[in-house]
Amino acid sequence: MEIPSKYDPKPVEEKIYQKWLNEKKFAARANPSKRPFCIVIPPPNVTGILHMGHALNNTIQDVLIRFRRMQGYESLWMPGTDHAGIATQNVVEKELAKERLKKEDIGREKFLERLWDWTDKHGSTIIEQLKKLGASCDWDRTRFTMDKEYSEAVKEVFIKLYEKELIYRGNYIINWCPRCETALSDEESPHKEIDGWLYYIRYPVEQGGGKIPSKFRINYIIVATTRPETMLGDTAVAINPRDTRYQYLKNAKVILPIVERELKVVEDEAVDPEFGTGVVKVTPAHDPADFQMGKKHNLEFINIMNPDSTLNQNVPEDFIGMDRFEARQAILEVLQEKKLIEKREPYRISAGHCYRCHTIIEPRVSPQWFVRMRPLAQGAIKVVEEDKVTFLPQRWKKVYLNWVHNIQDWCISRQIWWGHRLPVYYCKDCREGVEEESKKGVIVAKEKPPTCPACGSSTITQDNDVLDTWFSSWLWPFATFHWPQSEHGEEKAKADLDYFYPTNVLVTASEILFFWVARMIMAGMEFMNQIPFDKVLIHGTVRDAKGIKMSKSLGNIIDPLDIIEKFGADALRFSLMLLAASGSDVYLSDEKFLVGRNFCNKIWNATRLCLLKIKENKIKVSDLELKELEDIDKWCLQQLDETINQATKSLQDLSINDATKKAYDFFWHTFCDWYLEIIKDNFTAAKTKVLLHSLVTSMKLLHPVMPFITQEVFTLIKEHSSLKLEDSLVSASWPKPSNIAPKESEAAKLNLLVETIRQIRNIKTDLGLGAKKLHLEIKAGPKAEEFLRANATWIMRLSASQSLDIKPKLARTLYKNALWEINLGIEDIDAESFVTSLEKKISKIQTIFEKASVRLTDQRFLDNASPDTVENEKAKFEEISLQLKRLQELRKAFMDQK
RNA sequence: GGGCGGUUAGCUCAGUUGGUUAGAGCGCAUGCCUCACAUGCAUGAGGUCACAGGUUCGAAUCCUGUAUCGCCCACCA
Numbered sequence: 001m002e003i004p005s006k007y008d009p010k011p012v013e014e015k016i017y018q019k020w021l022n023e024k025k026f027a028a029r030a031n032p033s034k035r036p037f038c039i040v041i042p043p044p045n046v047t048g049i050l051h052m053g054h055a056l057n058n059t060i061q062d063v064l065i066r067f068r069r070m071q072g073y074e075s076l077w078m079p080g081t082d083h084a085g086i087a088t089q090n091v092v093e094k095e096l097a098k099e100r101l102k103k104e105d106i107g108r109e110k111f112l113e114r115l116w117d118w119t120d121k122h123g124s125t126i127i128e129q130l131k132k133l134g135a136s137c138d139w140d141r142t143r144f145t146m147d148k149e150y151s152e153a154v155k156e157v158f159i160k161l162y163e164k165e166l167i168y169r170g171n172y173i174i175n176w177c178p179r180c181e182t183a184l185s186d187e188e189s190p191h192k193e194i195d196g197w198l199y200y201i202r203y204p205v206e207q208g209g210g211k212i213p214s215k216f217r218i219n220y221i222i223v224a225t226t227r228p229e230t231m232l233g234d235t236a237v238a239i240n241p242r243d244t245r246y247q248y249l250k251n252a253k254v255i256l257p258i259v260e261r262e263l264k265v266v267e268d269e270a271v272d273p274e275f276g277t278g279v280v281k282v283t284p285a286h287d288p289a290d291f292q293m294g295k296k297h298n299l300e301f302i303n304i305m306n307p308d309s310t311l312n313q314n315v316p317e318d319f320i321g322m323d324r325f326e327a328r329q330a331i332l333e334v335l336q337e338k339k340l341i342e343k344r345e346p347y348r349i350s351a352g353h354c355y356r357c358h359t360i361i362e363p364r365v366s367p368q369w370f371v372r373m374r375p376l377a378q379g380a381i382k383v384v385e386e387d388k389v390t391f392l393p394q395r396w397k398k399v400y401l402n403w404v405h406n407i408q409d410w411c412i413s414r415q416i417w418w419g420h421r422l423p424v425y426y427c428k429d430c431r432e433g434v435e436e437e438s439k440k441g442v443i444v445a446k447e448k449p450p451t452c453p454a455c456g457s458s459t460i461t462q463d464n465d466v467l468d469t470w471f472s473s474w475l476w477p478f479a480t481f482h483w484p485q486s487e488h489g490e491e492k493a494k495a496d497l498d499y500f501y502p503t504n505v506l507v508t509a510s511e512i513l514f515f516w517v518a519r520m521i522m523a524g525m526e527f528m529n530q531i532p533f534d535k536v537l538i539h540g541t542v543r544d545a546k547g548i549k550m551s552k553s554l555g556n557i558i559d560p561l562d563i564i565e566k567f568g569a570d571a572l573r574f575s576l577m578l579l580a581a582s583g584s585d586v587y588l589s590d591e592k593f594l595v596g597r598n599f600c601n602k603i604w605n606a607t608r609l610c611l612l613k614i615k616e617n618k619i620k621v622s623d624l625e626l627k628e629l630e631d632i633d634k635w636c637l638q639q640l641d642e643t644i645n646q647a648t649k650s651l652q653d654l655s656i657n658d659a660t661k662k663a664y665d666f667f668w669h670t671f672c673d674w675y676l677e678i679i680k681d682n683f684t685a686a687k688t689k690v691l692l693h694s695l696v697t698s699m700k701l702l703h704p705v706m707p708f709i710t711q712e713v714f715t716l717i718k719e720h721s722s723l724k725l726e727d728s729l730v731s732a733s734w735p736k737p738s739n740i741a742p743k744e745s746e747a748a749k750l751n752l753l754v755e756t757i758r759q760i761r762n763i764k765t766d767l768g769l770g771a772k773k774l775h776l777e778i779k780a781g782p783k784a785e786e787f788l789r790a791n792a793t794w795i796m797r798l799s800a801s802q803s804l805d806i807k808p809k810l811a812r813t814l815y816k817n818a819l820w821e822i823n824l825g826i827e828d829i830d831a832e833s834f835v836t837s838l839e840k841k842i843s844k845i846q847t848i849f850e851k852a853s854v855r856l857t858d859q860r861f862l863d864n865a866s867p868d869t870v871e872n873e874k875a876k877f878e879e880i881s882l883q884l885k886r887l888q889e890l891r892k893a894f895m896d897q898k
Numbered sequence: 899g900g901g902c903g904g905u906u907a908g909c910u911c912a913g914u915u916g917g918u919u920a921g922a923g924c925g926c927a928u929g930c931c932u933c934a935c936a937u938g939c940a941u942g943a944g945g946u947c948a949c950a951g952g953u954u955c956g957a958a959u960c961c962u963g964u965a966u967c968g969c970c971c972a973c974c975a
């Protein structure tokens with residue numbers, strides 16, 4: 001069979017993944033004879049398409065899952081998708097808009113039908129893309145956050161919290177997106193700075209009943225604001241009680257311009273006398289701080305905006321219907337006319353933005369549902385403080401704790417249609433004339449009650465709002481195991497929940513630490529009375545080559561599917577794992593993936609060589625028992641052992657990057673660069689076993705990172721040999737060290753030989769000898785001679801020599817170490833070049849020598865440093881002195897000979 | 899306004915508890931189609947480890963400060 005010299009990942013990956021699926025290689029079952037290892041996937045949005053962030057996040061998870069599976073754990077990667085309320089609704093609304101329709105035109109029921117259609121059609125796109133990446137999820141378990149069962153869990157949780165009075169309804173100021181026309185949580189409304197102005201506006205003051213000293217007899221005060229349009233909703237001005245400048249205002253009448261409303265004057269500590277003029281306008285219905293003040297001082301709340309943030313009937317006629325920003329300009333013009341603008345200053349305003357559509361948030365007072373977070377936070381604080389849940393990198397612990405300690409109540413109701421509708425019903429009769437926040441006539445239940453339990457009325461309606469998407473996501477680690485049904489007797493589901501929960505690692509980007517991770521810990525503690533996972537691995541953000549976050553709108557994305565198409569999933573995965581140091585951001589460009597592509601090709605060609613040699617030499621091996629080994633074989637195995645140990649430890653510590661590097665280094669720079677070259681001229685049955693053992697072991701070590709090519713190579717080895725290997729790498733055993741190593745003295749000799757070969761190459765390059773094959777002449781003692789003869793063929797190959805003679809005396813010495821001297825059999829030698837390079841080496845060693853000798857003559861060093869350090873330093877000095885001496889002798893001898 | 903992280907070769911980054919001759923990949927230079935791979939092989943050049951102090955026999959590593967870039971949080975209107 002011909003194996004092409006270039007690796008083509010595409011057919012291989014498709015074929016292999018299909019085979020894995022057919023054989024259900026990723027399925028995990030509660031299995032008491034094994035230890036569980038479980039990761040729940042951060043469920044991608046159904047609207048999602050695979051981007052580099054997903055690729056990074058999911059590759060990390062797959063590596064861990066595959067590693068543990070090979071280590072013999074019952075390894076479960078739980079997959080699924082998130083219904084992503086606002087995002088998905090927005091997509092379908094846009095589709096509707098193409099038909100010139102609004103959701104209201106077709107009504108809630110029809111609109112939901114369209115949403116389900118869309119989800120059925122496109123919702124699993126990302127799942128298919130994850131398969132292309134090689135994800136080894138147990139796909140039969142795939143969950144969706146709006147599955148019937150999952151919805152039951154959501155309802156159950158809502159009801160439980162309501163009954164514990166941890167959910168309440170209240171009329172508060174919340175973050176409102178005027179474009180999505182829904183409430184948002186604080187986390188969904190991140191603050192960003194925008195350029196704006198600070199306007200100083202004159203509010204007329206009329207003297208009130210009291211006496212005002214003449215020096216204060218001015219006819220206006222000045223307030224500073226960045227949002228002049230909100231003044232139409234002003235109901236007070238506020239000053240700091242300790243601010244002596246404005247005491248007179250308490251007895252004065254402040255008039256709101258344009259509206260001509262009289263404003264209350266209140267005193268509040270929250271007012272900073274230093275800022276602006278020290279007088280602040282108070283708009284309780286449109287500013288969170290003013291809202292607080294309004295509550296405190298019992299002010300009037302005037303909502304001046306419609307849901308889409310156009311001005312409503314509560315403003316003077318001229319402004320009704322204007323958009324908020326349009327209104328700002330209009331108001332400024334009017335104020336200008338009335339000469340009521342004192343001045344304006346450029347000002348950076350920090351404003352909330354909708355995390356879905358980036359529209360500036362409009363604070364809005366409206367009845368919403370909230371979760372009381374403080375009680376929930378207690379457990380979540382404790383487990384992290386006690387390191388029951390740990391973060392990696394550790395620094396996130398502080399960030400997490402800071403957030404949880406300062407937690408605010410969570411606004412969970414959304415005025416959209418796609419999502420879990422609140423399990424809340426209202427009895428119209430009981431609600432008659434009742435205050436909005438009252439619980440009277442409110443029925444919280446999983447199903448609509450036929451009649452009101454209080455009055456028997458049957459005019460019952462369900463709350464129109466749906467729940468925040470994250471209100472379902474926070475249940476993910478246990479709701480995916482059919483909680484609460486699994487608690488209520490379903491045997492198989494319960495076994496799974498008991499077995500796999502708590503899960504082991506959660507892998508995520510820092511962006512959703514608060515949204516999701518923190519809340520999952522709370523939900524875990526509240527509903528399972530247990531942490532949901534014990535480790536949180538937080539990886540970096542994927543950025544472009546300039547360090548800018550990749551986003552579709554900026555057009556700087558690198559599509560992982562393009563990379564898979566061009567270079568293969570293995571190349572993509574390997575490159576990402578190599579680049580993504582723990583926790584730091586990843587800067588990407590197309591060419592960064594060449595590392596992965598090239599490495600795949602290297603693996604491919606190394607395999608070709610192995611198979612070729614076996615075929616050529618007609619060597620049959622049926623087992624990999626390592627025996628009759630020469631030192632150089634042991635040398636290779638020893639380095640492989642070291643690689644196994646380091647890679648295993650790194651993977652256990654979640655340092656995938658480190659493990660990947662170690663395996664890569666061994667494979668390329670030890671196995672390919674040295675061992676494969678060595679066996680070319682020494683192909684024996686024993687070496688074949690070392691060769692295949694090393695190759696198979698490398699494939700195992702690399703399999704978590706590069707599942708496809710390693711599997712393909714594994715299969716090829718099986719096909720081309722009579723080895724009894726495991727059925728598939730997915731379920732193969734993780735390698736263990738062979739504990740075979742050369743004796744220390746032999747190892748030292750081998751290392752010296754490797755160094756010698758490097759020196760020969762170096763000298764050849766320095767002398768500009770190009771590809772010329774030289775005659776190698778070596779002077780060595782009898783013991784060393786035996787050693788050199790035994791290894792002669794590969795010494796010649798690796799030093800590109802055509803012959804090797806061991807002589808009692810050399811005509812000239814070009815390199816010398818403790819065991820042997822070397823000459824290259826050529827007539828003319830560019831003596832000048834040789835001496836120059838020799839002198840360079842000498843001067844380098846000289847510097848080190850001097851440093852070391854200064855250190856060793858420093859009594860303070862000898863007194864203070866640990867004995868070990870001093871010993872090491874002495875040994876190093878000995879070594880360096882010898883090297884230096886040899887080099888100097890070499891130069892002298894060379895000069896004499898020439 | 900608080901908090902966190904980065905600053906090491908032209909670029910992207912490693913560097914474990916202070917004890918080396920500071921590493922890798924890419925790029926660069928030079929030479930090689932050496933019967934697995936030019937997606938390759940060999941050799942090499944390139945760094946006062948951001949800056950300034952301090953601790954120490956010894957600092958890229960610990961402490962303090964400065965600069966600079968980035969991120970997160972926060973009701974200064």
